[in-house]
Amino acid sequence: MYLMKDVTRDGNPVLRKVAQKVTFPISKKNKQLADDMMEYLINSQDAQLGQKYGLRAGVGLAAPQVGESVAMASVLIPNLDEPDKIDLQMTLINPVIISESVQVTALGEGEGCLSVDTEVPGYVPRHNKITIRYDDFDGVSQTMKLRGYPAIVCQHEIDHLNGHLFYDKINKKDPFTIDDKALIIE
Template sequence: MITMKDILREGDPILNQVAEAVELPPTEEEKNTLAEMLQFLKNSQDEELANAYQLRAGVGLAAPQIGISKRMIAVHFQDFEETQYSYGLFNPKIVSHSVALSYLAGGEGCLSVDREVPGYVPRYQRITVKATDLNGEELKLKLKGYAAIVFQHEIDHLNGVMFYDRINSEAPFTVPENSKAIE
């Protein structure tokens, strides 16, 4: 079972590396790791389990965050329209995106960052992601709003980018041009 002690914190060099593609079909070990990542997110959102194991609630986790420099992410959350997203994905890739941007009005957080980092993180309002799921199925997901932000945050981890790298360091609360706040 993955717990908070397994999650690398900012400053670890793996978090700043570009992760390697997973050769398909994935190995049993890669599938098991990705399934465990997804289970961690589910556990972290279960109040009883989160308290018992001192888990911080998370909506996404990328393999580099547990010390594995491979292109794998897990997401488990509901967007603001109550659509459920629960995926373990190999080699997720943004294949198209909007020109328009969005950002979370309350800022972003990260399981690998134990401090609050104030500021707006500009993201694409809409994205299309291609990936392979845990069952070996190729997926094409059209995402917008909060869902698009979560996926971009996790895919950034695969490219060695932390969310705060995208914040305007001189004026963190400058509203990005051509953007919409997600409340």
């Protein structure tokens, strides 16, 4: 089971590398990695387990965040209106964004990251709608359309696979500047 001590922190070069594509059939090591990343997310969102093990709650975890430079990320995204309901629970293998909306969105409270221990205030502009192409565990290519919060989370995780951190996207001169037509999710 991953604990916070296992999460790679900002400054480690693996977070700035482009992750290697996963090959198929998927190795036992990569299958275990996916299982362990999802287990962290499930445990971190459980208030009792999170407190017991000192876990910061997370909705996504990319392989580079646990020191593995492979193109895989797990997401466990609760519904913002009904926190007991899950909007998306899956592991994305070799994900790429193949289309995106012009509409910009951002979280009103900004973004956080398990690999970044300090708060970095500011809007992180994202696309409100995206289409992702990814591989499933059998190596079969799939596509998925996302919007709003799930789209933001998946863009954050895909950024990790490309060596980017959320604060790279914040306007350095004025962190709370964003397109006038942007949709701010509170």
